[in-house]
Amino acid sequence: MKTLITGGTVVNATGRSRADVLVDGETVAALVDPGSTALAADLAAGVDRVIDATGKYVVPGGIDAHTHMEMPFGGTYASDTFETGTVAAAWGGTTTIIDFVVQYPDQNVLDQYHRWHEKAAGRCAVDYGFHQILSDVQDDSLVAMDELVAEGVTSFKLFTAYKGVFLSDDGQIFRAFQKGAENGALMMVHAENGSVIDVLQQQAVAAGHTTPFYHGTTRPWQAEEEATHRAIMLADLAGVPLYVVHVSAKQAVEQIAAARDRGKNVFGEACPQYLYLSLEEQLAARSEEWGDLEGAKWVCSTPLRARAEGHQDAMWQALRTNDLQLVSTDHCPFCMRGQKELGRDDFTKIPNGIGSVEHRMDLIYQGVVDGRISLERWVETCSVTPARMFGMYGRKGVVQPGADADIVVYDPAGRTSIGLEATHHMNMDYSAWEGFEVDGHVDTVLLRGEVVVADGAFHGRPGNGRFVRRDLSQYLI
Ligand code: URP
Ligand code: ZN
Ligand code: ZN
Ligand code: ZN
Numbered sequence: 216m217k218t219l220i221t222g223g224t225v226v227n228a229t230g231r232s233r234a235d236v237l238v239d240g241e242t243v244a245a246l247v248d249p250g251s252t253a254l255a256a257d258l259a260a261g262v263d264r265v266i267d268a269t270g271k272y273v274v275p276g277g278i279d280a281h282t283h284m285e286m287p288f289g290g291t292y293a294s295d296t297f298e299t300g301t302v303a304a305a306w307g308g309t310t311t312i313i314d315f316v317v318q319y320p321d322q323n324v325l326d327q328y329h330r331w332h333e334k335a336a337g338r339c340a341v342d343y344g345f346h347q348i349l350s351d352v353q354d355d356s357l358v359a360m361d362e363l364v365a366e367g368v369t370s371f372k373l374f375t376a377y378k379g380v381f382l383s384d385d386g387q388i389f390r391a392f393q394k395g396a397e398n399g400a401l402m403m404v405h406a407e408n409g410s411v412i413d414v415l416q417q418q419a420v421a422a423g424h425t426t427p428f429y430h431g432t433t434r435p436w437q438a439e440e441e442a443t444h445r446a447i448m449l450a451d452l453a454g455v456p457l458y459v460v461h462v463s464a465k466q467a468v469e470q471i472a473a474a475r476d477r478g479k480n481v482f483g484e485a486c487p488q489y490l491y492l493s494l495e496e497q498l499a500a501r502s503e504e505w506g507d508l509e510g511a512k513w514v515c516s517t518p519l520r521a522r523a524e525g526h527q528d529a530m531w532q533a534l535r536t537n538d539l540q541l542v543s544t545d546h547c548p549f550c551m552r553g554q555k556e557l558g559r560d561d562f563t564k565i566p567n568g569i570g571s572v573e574h575r576m577d578l579i580y581q582g583v584v585d586g587r588i589s590l591e592r593w594v595e596t597c598s599v600t601p602a603r604m605f606g607m608y609g610r611k612g613v614v615q616p617g618a619d620a621d622i623v624v625y626d627p628a629g630r631t632s633i634g635l636e637a638t639h640h641m642n643m644d645y646s647a648w649e650g651f652e653v654d655g656h657v658d659t660v661l662l663r664g665e666v667v668v669a670d671g672a673f674h675g676r677p678g679n680g681r682f683v684r685r686d687l688s689q690y691l692i
Contacts, residue, residue: 216240216263216664222249223268223624225614227275228595236273237262238620241663245616266659266666268624274594275614276310276341276621276660277576278601281460281484281543284314285334289566290557294548294642298677300572301340303640305667305675307573308657310621311611311683312546313344313601315372319380320351324359328368332682339680341662342621344605346370346403350380352387357394364398367684369606371400372460375442376407376516385449392453399687401604402450403458406442406467407434407517416563427510430562431494431518436464436526439517443467447474447481456480456691458604461545463489463517465529472538480691482604483539485596487578488515488569488647490530493522511555512645514565515545531587534596540690541600542579546572550644569647573640574633576623578648580655606686620664629656640673 218238225234225246234246237258247258284300286293295303297314304312316331318324328347335343345368349356352373360371373388374381383391388404395402415433419425424432443459447470450457462468462483474481497519500509513519520526533539547568549555558565571578579597582588588596602612610619634651636644660668667675 217261218264218266218661218664219258219262220266220268220273220622220624223271223273225273226590226594227613228591228599230591236614236622238661238664241620243614243616243618243620246614266624270628271658272590272625272627273614274623274625275598275612276623276662277308277597278311278607278611279304279309279544279546279572279575280313280541280601280605281545282312282314282572283547283568286315286317286547288547288568289564291549291554291566293568294550294554295546295570296642297335297338298340299642300546301343301680302673302675302677303573305340305660305662306640306657306673308576308623308625308660309341309572310660310662311342311344311607312572313346313605316345316347318348318350324349324356325362328363335682337678340667340675340677341680342683343680344607344683344685346372348372348381349391350374350383352383352391357390360391360394360400361398364400369400369685369687370403370458371395372403372405374405374409375446376405376409376412378409378413382409385445389449389453392450392455396453396455401458401688402455403460404446405461406439406446406459408438408442411438420561420563425561426507427514427558427562427565428498430514430565431497434516434518436466436520439464440466440470443470447479450481451479456482456688458482458484460484461486461489461517462530462539463520463526465524465526468529468533468538472533475538482690483533485530485534485539485542486545487542487571487575488519490527491578492519493527494519495522505551508556508559511558511565512551512647513569514555514562514567515547515569516567531582535588535592540596541604542575542596543601544571544575546570548641548643552644570641570643571647574648576657577631577633577653577655580625581653584654600690603689606688607683608689611683620661622661623657624659626656626658627654629658630654631656
């Protein structure tokens with residue numbers, strides 16, 4: 216099967232150019248200067264399908280490096296399965312996800328890894344890789360880290376948060392970091408001081424402060440700054456690169472920026488919710504249906520931050536200046552009914568997470584429209600850098616000959632109403648993006664040469680997504 220994408224502007228991290236893209240089978244065969252008519256005619260001869268991208272951008276498929284499909288968490292499961300979540304991803308122009316294999320204390324890491332393969336195999340509508348979560352760091356967890364790296368799982372996440380659930384102590388984190396320094400893995404950390412948060416939560420509940428708003432106030436920025444600083448120091452001591460997930464406090468960004476200025480391999484992840492949403496809006500959220508519980512829709516960790524303190528602007532600035540390198544969603548959806556409502560009388564029982572896997576490309580493109588980042592930076596933060604950071608670049612993250620033909624034809628003249636529960640494809644009974652309508656529209660999506668979204672319809676198939684064995688991070692010297 217040969218496909219020619221004509222008339223579009225191809226955008227990669229380094230620039231944009233008018234080019235026709237020839238796709239042969241699963242990969243990009245050629246970028247053709249539309250001026251060379253003879254060549255174009257030659258190429259068009261053997262083409263089975265032509266996609267007209269006139270007036271549109273042709274960009275590498277989005278890579279969402281932080282998702283939690285069917286994650287067992289907070290006494291329930293994240294509501295998107297690998298099937299529903301990856302179909303939603305495809306709709307939004309994301310052609311690869313990296314999901315987190317969960318290991319709870321006393322569970323065996325490799326058993327869990329195999330379980331994740333069983334859950335994902337034959338169900339994904341886009342390509343998928345895995346990171347491995349480590350909670351307690353057992354001796355055989357360290358051995359498993361070597362095996363996983365050989366399997367193409369080259370990044371590991373540890374938590375300084377969620378006391379009694381995922382939280383690892385500093386010694387455990389340090390041992391895992393040392394192993395990463397040995398085998399070349401990228402270490403990731405959820406950086407919030409879980410012990411302090413635990414005390415603040417207990418005090419809040421004892422004082423009768425049980426509404427969702429207190430989720431945010433009991434996870435103050437100081438707890439994020441402190442844990443970010445600590446993780447940076449532990450990584451430095453172990454000599455391992457560090458990737459801080461879902462950064463939301465401007466003070467945490469300052470820690471990352473300072474470490475980078477000292478020449479450290481420290482990276483930070485932005486998420487749409489921390490770029491756009493705020494604690495104030497969460498506090499004000501009320502509905503006839505849910506009353507005060509309405510705010511549970513935005514209970515996630517790290518929490519939404521106060522706009523009055525300037526965190527959201529700081530996140531955009533950091534994304535522009537490369538103090539934060541890329542954008543993932545931390546897609547971890549829960550329905551209100553039966554899930555978020557578990558915390559009706561106690562915010563600590565609300566399962567943590569927001570679902571956005573479908574909206575990341577649109578939400579960050581809005582940053583281009585708003586003049587916050589360039590068009591190339593959009594592509595860089597949503598596709599190119601995730602590919603490089605997580606060892607996939609060349610295959611993924613670029614439109615060039617030899618690369619997988621994961622391609623999004625993006626229409627800058629379109630509009631997308633992302634905040635409608637009725638029209639999104641994620642398995643959620645609400646939208647965390649209610650009221651959001653953005654410029655730009657995902658027009659056509661190709662996954663390894665196959666059209667999976669076109670003309671407002673889904674043409675893909677759950678099961679067509681393949682596991683991506685990742686190399687070590689290409690973002691390091
Ligand atoms: O609230 C969140 N982020 N839920 C998912 C788990 C995590 O911490 O990434
Ligand atoms: Zn986390
Ligand atoms: Zn997460
Ligand atoms: Zn549409």
